[in-house]
Amino acid sequence: MRSMALESLLTVSNVFKNFGDVIALDGVSLEINSGEIVGLVGSNGAGKTTLLRLMSGVYRPSKGSVTLADGNQVHNMRNTLGVVPESTGLYSRLTAWENIRYHSRLYGVSDEISWKRTLKFAESLEMEDNLSRYTRGFSRGMRQKTALLRALAHGPRVLLLDEPTAGLDITSARTVRSLVKQVRNEGGTVIYSTHQLYEAQQVCDRIIIIHNGVIKADGSPDELMSTTGCSSLEEAYVHLTQEKARMRFEDKKSDGSLGKLWNKLFKPKLPSSINLQGVDEDE
Amino acid sequence: MSNSFHRVKTIAKKEVIEFVRDWRTIVAIIIIPILMFPVLFIVFPVLLESEAAELDSRIIEIEVQGEQFPEQLIQQFNYSTTEIIFKNMTFNESLSIPGDDFDRVRNMELDAVLRLNQTGEIWYYSIIYLSTSEGSTEARSRIIESLITWEANLTEVKIVEGGLDVDSTLDPLRYDGDISKSDVATEGEQAGLILSLFIPLVLAIWTFSSAIQPSIDMTAGERERGTLEALLGLPCTRNELLMGKWLGVASITGVGVMLQIVGLLFAIGYLATSDFIGIPDLSAPAIMLIIVSIMLFAIMVVALELALAMRSHSVKEAGSILGPAIILIIFPALFTQVINLDGIESFWFSIPVINVLLALRELLLDRVIVEHVLIWSLTSLLYAALAALYAARQFKREDIVTTLS
Numbered sequence: 001m002r003s004m005a006l007e008s009l010l011t012v013s014n015v016f017k018n019f020g021d022v023i024a025l026d027g028v029s030l031e032i033n034s035g036e037i038v039g040l041v042g043s044n045g046a047g048k049t050t051l052l053r054l055m056s057g058v059y060r061p062s063k064g065s066v067t068l069a070d071g072n073q074v075h076n077m078r079n080t081l082g083v084v085p086e087s088t089g090l091y092s093r094l095t096a097w098e099n100i101r102y103h104s105r106l107y108g109v110s111d112e113i114s115w116k117r118t119l120k121f122a123e124s125l126e127m128e129d130n131l132s133r134y135t136r137g138f139s140r141g142m143r144q145k146t147a148l149l150r151a152l153a154h155g156p157r158v159l160l161l162d163e164p165t166a167g168l169d170i171t172s173a174r175t176v177r178s179l180v181k182q183v184r185n186e187g188g189t190v191i192y193s194t195h196q197l198y199e200a201q202q203v204c205d206r207i208i209i210i211h212n213g214v215i216k217a218d219g220s221p222d223e224l225m226s227t228t229g230c231s232s233l234e235e236a237y238v239h240l241t242q243e244k245a246r247m248r249f250e251d252k253k254s255d256g257s258l259g260k261l262w263n264k265l266f267k268p269k270l271p272s273s274i275n276l277q278g279v280d281e282d283e
Numbered sequence: 284m285s286n287s288f289h290r291v292k293t294i295a296k297k298e299v300i301e302f303v304r305d306w307r308t309i310v311a312i313i314i315i316p317i318l319m320f321p322v323l324f325i326v327f328p329v330l331l332e333s334e335a336a337e338l339d340s341r342i343i344e345i346e347v348q349g350e351q352f353p354e355q356l357i358q359q360f361n362y363s364t365t366e367i368i369f370k371n372m373t374f375n376e377s378l379s380i381p382g383d384d385f386d387r388v389r390n391m392e393l394d395a396v397l398r399l400n401q402t403g404e405i406w407y408y409s410i411i412y413l414s415t416s417e418g419s420t421e422a423r424s425r426i427i428e429s430l431i432t433w434e435a436n437l438t439e440v441k442i443v444e445g446g447l448d449v450d451s452t453l454d455p456l457r458y459d460g461d462i463s464k465s466d467v468a469t470e471g472e473q474a475g476l477i478l479s480l481f482i483p484l485v486l487a488i489w490t491f492s493s494a495i496q497p498s499i500d501m502t503a504g505e506r507e508r509g510t511l512e513a514l515l516g517l518p519c520t521r522n523e524l525l526m527g528k529w530l531g532v533a534s535i536t537g538v539g540v541m542l543q544i545v546g547l548l549f550a551i552g553y554l555a556t557s558d559f560i561g562i563p564d565l566s567a568p569a570i571m572l573i574i575v576s577i578m579l580f581a582i583m584v585v586a587l588e589l590a591l592a593m594r595s596h597s598v599k600e601a602g603s604i605l606g607p608a609i610i611l612i613i614f615p616a617l618f619t620q621v622i623n624l625d626g627i628e629s630f631w632f633s634i635p636v637i638n639v640l641l642a643l644r645e646l647l648l649d650r651v652i653v654e655h656v657l658i659w660s661l662t663s664l665l666y667a668a669l670a671a672l673y674a675a676r677q678f679k680r681e682d683i684v685t686t687l688s
Binding site: 019053056057058059060077078079081083084085086087088089090091092093094098102103105106107108147150160 | 286289290293294297300301304305508509510511512513514515516517518519681682684
């Protein structure tokens with residue numbers, strides 16, 4: 001782990017986020033320091049993506065604030081951020097470079113600067129030869145790498161990555177992890193959401209365990225193990241997240257009155273009324 | 284401001300580039316609009332002609348029933364492809380009751396039956412035929428044509444027998460001179476009248492329908508493909524995003540509509556008779572107002588479609604909403620065609636969709652009526668603003684980032 005004087009870069013203060021009746025985030029507070037890789041770890045529906053979307057300015061807090069060190073609300077300063085959502089969000093009828101250039105132009109960065117930065121990171125990701133190709137035929141790994149290049153091309157101070165290695169093969173995942181470290185080593189800050197504890201332990205300077213919309217722990221892997229008295233990070237995670245995980249909020253989102261009536265009329269039924277007496281499973 | 288304009292332009296440019304890279308789009312927005320009307324104007328008459336020729340050459344069997352068969356009538360059946368069978372019959376009931384001929388005509392043993400019966404000086408007739416058969420309908424047409432000529436002969440004979448002059452008795456009222464010369468409307472105005480009957484209709488329906496696909500692709504499509512989330516994290520406002528996408532859809536739709544009108548005018552100008560239509564006489568204010576009305580209509584329609592598509596969670600859902608929504612344009616567009624423009628009540632110019640279509644009709648006739656212009660322009664502006672506000676509200680929803688997948 002690197003040791004250096006860390007300055008606060010992004011502050012999440014007592015943030016609540018509701019979607020109708022569902023509380024996705026319940027009074028979350030944390031501070032992201034400059035030059036660190038922070039891992040957001042949690043199960044599906046824990047609130048990782050919601051927190052990332054709040055930090056990227058896509059969502060606004062129902063209560064509380066997400067501010068940068070200069071006191072500005074994060075949604076007003078989105079040009080300091082680079083975001084890679086879980087879906088990567090590439091346009092299939094554009095080439096990799098066109099995808100990168102499109103975002104850079106919207107960040108207000110000239111084509112020359114974004115091209116220079118793209119080439120620099122493309123080398124690390126072994127993507128130079130694919131920049132002129134349409135992304136339609138790209139593998140998951142290539143899509144993820146392109147999305148990373150796109151997020152880095154305008155020179156962000158903070159990189160927000162939502163499960164960047166999900167679905168990647170071992171080599172691609174390794175390349176992505178090493179790029180994340182490279183960004184950190186060059187002074188960048190990375191917020192890294194993942195399911196993988198092993199990966200978080202390998203990559204992150206600090207891990208935030210989030211469960212059912214609440215931060216359960218925040219510290220380095222060693223700190224998490226020592227505070228919970230567990231011998232491994234996995235044990236520490238299980239210890240901290242014993243409460244049953246809730247559904248994703250999108251799954252719980254309620255329909256309108258017409259939708260409710262429709263669902264009532266055409267609700268899919270389980271075969272509970274089927275008489276199972278005398279049914280031989282082996283038949 | 285310049286940054287904002289730059290972002291709107293960047294979004295619109297990317298939308299257009301991405302959209303036209305799909306060859307299906309080129310077919311939909313360029314090839315089909317250009318070719319639709321010319322193909323319709325060429326193929327349809329050719330098909331009609333060939334089908335008519337086929338019917339003409341078809342041997343038609345007609346049975347003529349009665350107690351006597353007037354020679355003058357029989358001579359009228361001068362088609363070489365008509366076979367006449369005579370059958371002596373007396374009738375005890377109405378000639379129109381098919382009786383035994385019901386099955387014969389239905390089974391197509393005959394194409395039609397002509398029944399004749401003279402009572403005193405009057406001839407009565409009926410034709411038994413099958414309206415669902417082209418051959419039988421053709422037989423009926425040939426019979427009627429012959430009967431009309433025969434009736435004219437009978438009338439002439441009666442007039443002569445009555446000691447009257449046939450020509451002045453049958454045609455006592457005549458137009459003097461050339462009808463076209465007595466119309467004080469100029470050729471340009473007449474052309475405007477013809478164009479006003481279909482240009483607004485084509486414009487309205489095609490604007491709405493050709494904006495459906497890009498609207499869905501740029502909103503629900505982005506949402507479904509997961510590209511919207513990355514876009515929403517960029518330092519552009521939701522209004523800039525909406526304006527960029529609006530500009531993209533409007534550009535694509537504008538090209539499609541323009542090409543369709545070009546195709547339509549080409550078809551009319553070159554394939555129909557040359558004097559069928561000319562160039563309408565339009566004053567500069569009329570031309571300017573036509574452009575304004577189309578722009579206001581496009582703002583409203585495209586904003587509304589973008590809003591409805593953005594509300595949808597998937598492309599399928601958006602298609603299910605926007606497809607049937609075209610009725611909202613077709614019905615008013617059809618109603619507008621039958622509204623009389625002379626002495627029209629001003630309130631018509633305040634009804635959404637109808638106001639712009641009526642304005643186009645009036646302007647194509649080069650009628651710039653200040654009161655009407657004020658009403659339709661202000662109400663159109665209001666509707667366009669409301670549609671844009673509604674679209675902006677949809678674009679500001681937080682749940683647009685979530686996808687079904």
